[in-house]
Amino acid sequence: MHINQNFDSGNIIVKSIQENSVQLEIRDDTNSEFKQWFHFNANAEVGSDIRFSILNAADCSYEKGWENYQVAASYDGDYWFRVETNYENKQLVFSHKFETNSVYFAYFAPYSYQRHQKLIHSAQCEANCSHLVLGETVEGRNIDLLLIGDSAKKPIWITARQHPGETMAEWCAEGMIEQLLDEDNAIAQKLLRSYCFYIIPNMNPDGSVHGNLRSNFAGANLNREWQEPSKEKSPEVFYVRGMMQKTGVEAYLDLHGDEGLPYVFVAGSEGNPSYTETIKHLETSFSDNLKAINPDFQTEFGYPKDEPGQSNLTIASNWVGENFDCLALTLEMPFKDNANLPNKETGWSPSRSYMLGGSLLAALYQTLN
CATH class of the missing domain: 3.40.630.10 (Zn peptidases)
Known part of the structure; x- marks a missing residue:
């Protein structure tokens, strides 16, 4: 498993990667305390079923924004679909089974x-x-x-x-x-x-x-x-x-x-x-x-x-x-x-x-x- 956010509108901090579990945090806006946007790429073996947890979701600018929210995902960067997401124990948690090696995840479909x-x-x-x-x-x-x-x-x-x-x-x-x-x-x-x-x-x-x-x-x-x-x-x-x-x-x-x-x-x-x-x-x-x-x-x-x-x-x-x-x-x-x-x-x-x-x-x- 590899996580990357070093691209246009990328935002994520990797805290730990285990076999089928990834712990993440969203970083602050530049020179500001606002935070909620995230956008990153994950690479894994096809068929991997990975659980992602955003640990500081409760500290984000709009905690109520996580209620009944579903993470956006895309394999090609053009078509974006939603993945099953839950806000539990003050963490935003979502799982995904990889159909290709790489997938993008974001708060909403990016506009580059x-x-x-x-x-x-x-x-x-x-x-x-x-x-x-x-x-x-x-x-x-x-x-x-x-x-x-x-x-x-x-x-x-x-x-x-x-x-x-x-x-x-x-x-x-x-x-x-x-x-x-x-x-x-x-x-x-x-x-x-x-x-x-x-x-x-x-x-x-x-x-x-x-x-x-x-x-x-x-x-x-x-x-x-x-x-x-x-x-x-x-x-x-x-x-x-x-x-x-x-x-x-x-x-x-x-x-x-x-x-x-x-x-x-x-x-x-x-x-x-x-x-x-x-x-x-x-x-x-x-x-x-x-x-x-x-x-x-x-x-x-x-x-x-x-x-x-x-x-x-x-x-x-x-x-x-x-x-x-x-x-x-x-x-x-x-x-x-x-x-x-x-x-x-x-x-x-x-x-x-x-x-x-x-x-x-x-x-x-x-x-x-």
Whole structure:
């Protein structure tokens, strides 16, 4: 048995390897105490039945995230399935019988930095798409923006993966981008007659590469940096926010994943000081439209609503909604499965995240028109 995590988004510490048992720990995010993301490769003889135990699961950021959670696994790095997992005695325990020598295990299907770069460079080849570099991250990686449509038209902003371990967010953004670039997609073409899309598929490439859950390389939680970002600690937010102030924002979606809740849902800006009946109507309309378009979305379960005037303006969607008086929502997808429409083999998956991206466009079209 051999364990390796020395690759893009790898994260695991090997504590001990015995004949049919492996003890592991998840390491902290870089310069931060957050931890929950893991991604590693295991190599063993075909037919081996190995029990894996993550010893420090109870010390991770969201212990409730392990309840009814199933580890993601893949033989080829493309198709990801779930393996039987239990949270017992404060440890995350899963077993697997090897059908090939090597298998990847991860908290959720990874979205690699290589795939991110391919997405950016493929998109820019389309006639109505431009690639802008807004600045550099703490470690010097590009902060990539895809501008789709005519910049003279009303701006819709989409950000994804402020929290790098929430890879479903970039899978969702990819689905949205590819639908927008499809000349045969009537909804996309109709939207682009009135709107221009500014899409950041990965707000946190440093954290993504390092296998972090929530932090950038400096240890900042980007979705708590929107009121006072800095070039030193949170340049990713500093440059994106600066671009928003130049373009304005007509509508905004911030794409995320939630560790605990097994549902797709949105969080609105009802706690903002300037919240109005108009914004409330837009939020309700968007939710109703998305629920009608894609049954994966629901409105029964979600976060508690903020009291009037009590929103946290360091959060992206609250800051954007307050400063631009627009529809601004945080969209959450599960790390687990969708409890309303479960798929035992894959759980919530890249393909469902991707398809949701297209549904978001349809909901925006219905709501804004």
